[in-house]
Amino acid sequence: MELKPANTQQIILEAAEKIFIDKGYSETKTVEIAKEAGVNHAMLHYYFRTKENLFNKVFENKANFFLGTFKDVFQADLPFFEKIKTIVEAHFDRIGANPKVPVFVFREIIANKAKRDFILQKIVPAGRPVIRELEQMVDAEVKKGTIAPVTPLDLLLNIASLNVLSYAMAQVYFDFDKGLTPEINAFLAQRKRNNVEVILKSLKVERE
Amino acid sequence: MELKPANTQQIILEAAEKIFIDKGYSETKTVEIAKEAGVNHAMLHYYFRTKENLFNKVFENKANFFLGTFKDVFQADLPFFEKIKTIVEAHFDRIGANPKVPVFVFREIIANKAKRDFILQKIVPAGRPVIRELEQMVDAEVKKGTIAPVTPLDLLLNIASLNVLSYAMAQVYFDFDKGLTPEINAFLAQRKRNNVEVILKSLKVERE
DNA sequence: AATTAGTTTAACAATCCTGTTAATTCCCGG
């Protein structure tokens, strides 16, 4: 992916990202970040002044990543159910690219009220358009009677819940740090299939 | 609930529980636990020797609680779909009694491999019977053709995912520490209804 | 080559945190 560790600042940021996400804020020592980055630890102060500053940069990036996992998947021009399927799968895969991030974000928010406010003020508003877009899609179908009436928020939360916890559970059952073994891949593939199916079924109209 | 803060050891344990779950292992300072418990911080060492020792006691309790949320809900003698509904709701409510615990458990496991092994060895085997009991219930219905074929593991993970993330999300959106406002209760009630419905629908037989 | 701004280094100060210990108080059985 990123092939230019050109400047020290970027190197530090990437090292910090890795370690913060692995260990959380206070289990992470600035010296360790410096070591991982291969620079003198005074450099962290030179570029970022404080540990918290550096952390906030990382956290903002990652929180945006996690909460933005929905934004990019509405483009395709497909039939409704195909589109939903695509959204669920794309979301699943995006979490797969950073499987530790969601739990990291939740944990840090719950542990630290200041960060919760930060999220609410800066990031949730950005999610508004996603809801609205989904709302239009869903409402149109509901009106046609092709799907059951659901709120877009519930639908969104259902997708996020199934996908996020699939990876969280995988990290409890398996040792994720040693790469994706066939066993892990099988588990994830099964969950992916299951999640799509559950979401699609949740939209089906009930008949008696 | 617990009306006997009789001995110091118990007081310390309860204080530790509260703070560890709020802040995680390393953000928690032993002095703070002592202050919360209203005792000299040397008492922690007197009763528990080390911080890690104390943490492990708390963690084991809470991890067992979380993973045991399924065990107690299979008793009722009801029709299948009613039973599933009861299970989902009971699980939801048990998480509600300790809403921060699931994310706490995930985070600490992911941050600390040693704890993951601990979980796998001591706690997952205890979950085996739950799977088996569910398996019997499900298989019987599948054979009758009254529900779609699903693996009990998937069903279990689906329930856990929806319920756990409902509370995790609630803690991102709302300030949970100031008690349950009507707003929070409304959100949770809606999620509870939704989760039951999604799970039940996931079991419905597909028709064309 | 000299100047300068930007970067890096090494050493250190200050604080914080865990664990320890020796002395003191508490409480109960005799």
Added chain:
DNA sequence: CCGGGAATTAACAGGATTGTTAAACTAATT
């Protein structure tokens, strides 16, 4: 009431950790 073990306190040692700074180095410009 007294002796002794358990519980508690105050004080501190040792280590880790973050942040700071002054000096040294680098590279581009003149």
